[in-house]
Amino acid sequence: MDLDAYVMAHHDEWRRLEELTKRRRLTGAEGDELVDRYQQVATHLSVVRTSAPDAALVAYLSALLSRARNKSAGTRSTTWRGVLAFFTERFPAALYRLRWWWLGTFAANVVVVAVMMWWLLGNPDVEQGLLTPDEVDQLVDEDFEGYYSQYAASHFAAQVWVNNAWVAALCIALGALGAPVVWLLLQNVANLAIIGSIMTRHGHAGHFWGLILPHGLLELTAVFVAGGVGLRLFWSWVEPGSLPRAQSLAREGRTAGTVALGLVAVLFVSGVIEAFVTPSGLPTWARVGIGVVAELVFLAYVFVAGRAAYHRGATGDLDAALLEDRVATQA
Numbered sequence: 001m002d003l004d005a006y007v008m009a010h011h012d013e014w015r016r017l018e019e020l021t022k023r024r025r026l027t028g029a030e031g032d033e034l035v036d037r038y039q040q041v042a043t044h045l046s047v048v049r050t051s052a053p054d055a056a057l058v059a060y061l062s063a064l065l066s067r068a069r070n071k072s073a074g075t076r077s078t079t080w081r082g083v084l085a086f087f088t089e090r091f092p093a094a095l096y097r098l099r100w101w102w103l104g105t106f107a108a109n110v111v112v113v114a115v116m117m118w119w120l121l122g123n124p125d126v127e128q129g130l131l132t133p134d135e136v137d138q139l140v141d142e143d144f145e146g147y148y149s150q151y152a153a154s155h156f157a158a159q160v161w162v163n164n165a166w167v168a169a170l171c172i173a174l175g176a177l178g179a180p181v182v183w184l185l186l187q188n189v190a191n192l193a194i195i196g197s198i199m200t201r202h203g204h205a206g207h208f209w210g211l212i213l214p215h216g217l218l219e220l221t222a223v224f225v226a227g228g229v230g231l232r233l234f235w236s237w238v239e240p241g242s243l244p245r246a247q248s249l250a251r252e253g254r255t256a257g258t259v260a261l262g263l264v265a266v267l268f269v270s271g272v273i274e275a276f277v278t279p280s281g282l283p284t285w286a287r288v289g290i291g292v293v294a295e296l297v298f299l300a301y302v303f304v305a306g307r308a309a310y311h312r313g314a315t316g317d318l319d320a321a322l323l324e325d326r327v328a329t330q331a
Contacts, residue, residue: 002052003048003052003054003057006044006047006048006052007057010041010044013037013040013041013044014041014044014061014064016033016037017034017037017038017041017064017068018064020033020034020037020068020071021034021064021067021068021071026071034068034071035081037068038065038068038069039085041061041064041065041068042065043312043313044061045058045061045062045065046313047313048061086258086261086262087262087265088305088309089309089312089314090258090309090314090316090317091258091259091261091262091316092301092302092305092306092309093306093309093310093314093315093316094229094255094258094259094262094306094315094316094317095225095259095262095301095302095306095316096302096303096306096307096309096310097255097310097315097316098228098229098232098255098259098316099302099303099306101228101229101231101232102224102225102227102228102229103228104228105185105224105225105227105228105231106220106221106224106228109185109188109189109220109224109227112186112189112193113189113192113193113196116189116190116193116194116197117193117196117197117200120193120194120197121197121200121201124201127197127198127201130194131198136198136202140198140199140202140204164219164222164223164267164270164271165263165264165267167184167188167223167226168222168223168225168226168260168263168267169226169260170184171184171185171223171226171227171229171230172226172229172230172233172256172257172259172260173230174230175229175230175231175232175233175234175256176233176234176237176249176253177234178231178234178238181227181230181231181234182231184227185223185224185227188220188223192212195208196208196212206284209288210284210287210288211278211279213287213288213291213292214273214274214277214278214287214288214290214291215270215271215273215274215277215278215291216291217291217292217294217295218266218269218270218273218291218294218295218298219267219270219271219274221266221295221298222263222266222267222270225259225263225266226259226260226263229255229256229259230256232252232256233249233252233253233256236248236249236251236252236253237249251317254317255315255316255317258316258317259316266298269294270294273290273291273294277290277291
């Protein structure tokens with residue numbers, strides 16, 4: 001990249017941000033412009049650091065962004081803009097950038113479930129080693145369906161949300177170790193395969209899938225996303241690429257934190273579906289249809305909003321300015 005040409009192209013934007021940071025008071029329009037300029041210059045800093053690192057220019061842009069951030073810190077509009085930016089830029093961009101990791105995890109787990117169910121259906125003796133005939137009857141006739149209506153819907157939604165968020169958080173928190181993520185995912189799909197094979201063998205396959213699919217599509221996708229991101233975190237220090245191993249791990253760790261926060265919202269939606277839609281009196285096709293729509297909305301969010309954010313320069317990592325503030329302060 002021609003650094004001089006890049007400086008000439010964006011010099012006026014930097015000067016404008018300087019002017020805004022020096023003003024004692026800002027109008028509403030100027031406050032909005034300050035935030036917009038801040039985001040633009042943060043992108044410029046990221047480009048400079050990646051393509052044509054220049055110590056003097058990096059220090060100048062870092063200090064400028066630090067002043068701009070201090071100028072806008074603590075305002076209500078900035079807070080809401082930060083939340084909006086998280087869900088329109090950082091989170092979907094992280095999902096899109098890491099898509100092959102979690103899509104691969106998704107596909108691998110689907111294959112494992114299918115193979116396990118096929119094997120279990122062909123080996124009924126295994127079922128007898130896991131559950132007694134009375135326990136099988138209890139599961140098929142009462143427990144499986146009763147699980148979705150044993151508590152008040154609002155309490156059940158909270159319980160499901162906390163449980164699934166915990167599983168997803170473990171996949172990410174233990175991601176750097178690799179093996180625990182594989183173990184957590186294997187436990188998750190093994191439980192699904194065992195119950196599915198038992199329900200299928202006893203003539204309740206339609207009932208099983210009718211209760212699993214409404215919430216399970218989005219819920220399992222979120223868990224597989226967490227698993228894929230955790231495995232990417234593991235791979236970041238095994239094969240750091242062009243970055244030093246510590247920097248590679250730090251970058252993917254920050255991105256994993258972005259995904260973990262975003263998945264809280266995704267799992268909240270799946271928990272609400274599990275509590276209010278799965279046990280409802282709606283016909284099976286309607287309940288499954290709601291689950292399919294939720295899954296399609298999530299995929300559109302990733303591959304439309306996420307792709308657009310990614311091509312605008314977002315990666316899911318923290319804003320470059322937030323990382324550079326520390327450098328500027330130390331300098």
